[in-house]
Amino acid sequence: MFLLSLPLVLSAIARLALGAPFTPPGGLGTNSTPPVYQPLSDFDFQSLSLALYQEYIELDLFHHGLAQFSVNDFEAAGLNAEDRYLIEFMADQEVGHATLISNILGPDRAAKQCNYTYPFQTVRDFVDFCQKLTRFGESGTYGFLEHLDSRASAILLLESITTEARQQLIFRQFEGLFPMPEWFIPAITQSMQWTLLAPYITLCPENNTHLEWQNFPALTVTNNPNATQLNGPAISHNTSAALSNPGRTVNLTWESPGKPVGPDGKYNTSTTAGEPKYVAWISQLNTTYTDLTITGNNSGSTVQPGGEIFGDNTFPTINGTIFVLVTDNNPYVTPFNLTMLNQHVVAGPAVYQSG
16 A cells, blocks of 8 residues: 655645646636637627628628629639639638527527628629728627637637638739738727628618617728739739838728618718827727828828838838728727727728738
8 A cells, every 4th residue: 555645645635726737827718617609798799790790791792703703704813713612612611600600699699691782893803802801800800809708709709710811811812912911910899890891781681680889981092002903813922012102192081970871771870089180090910190181071181101010120010901090089009909999980991902
């Protein structure tokens, strides 16, 4: 019979009390409590419902583009049968994402697919729209993911949105853009995402979830850099001819609040902001402000900023597919508290194709 010394016995009891070995104290959801894969608050339900609306439009969009254009149209744009199959597979991924979120919300509460309208007439414009739409879907989810009360639901949503990040990269490759010209992907708020998404939804089933997020007045960049004029599809393009540069004049127009928007026109744009004074640039980890020069009624211009993420000789802050907004103030915000900017939004966001 083996006898254990008292210190060894006490050490074993202490390990059992502290939990599993090799696990430092702290963290969320690291104990033995079974995970709950459902909304735990109205915030969760509304955020996940927004994500579901996004997955539905992507599912429809990818199928719609494949049906709208002929094989010859795709071939003329440099996209062959293998590329078209990849788009079809991405649509299949959206089936899985929509099913996942519907299961989390509950089949009786989850919204159903809607009808949509799209702003493209060519294959290259279809690809450009896909890379922009997947970007604001991705960025919108990053914005609320860490704020969900249901941490169990958050991990499942994370596993779907990382797939969407790959989709956005692929559409950039299809468009002839450098696939990932940034160190970090920006986050935006739910209201910013809903502002960008809602105008493309025309009609929804009567009992669909009414989203509580704000619709800001629409913002348009009238001289947005045009990526559809670039080289054809490729794994990567390394070019010195940038789409945009610091110091570039950017022209903006925006709508007044009170316009019906979204499915069945049941939503109205609104703002709590004062007079327009600044343009906010949400790119990578930063929200950078530039002065707005008013040039007319609901129109103005600004200058594209420069700067580098961690100071000189690191990496440009403004690059890739990013977001601009007209604001009444320039509060300091970070990706975690970006909702503090909502109250200052006069119009936007608009997607800006900086690179």
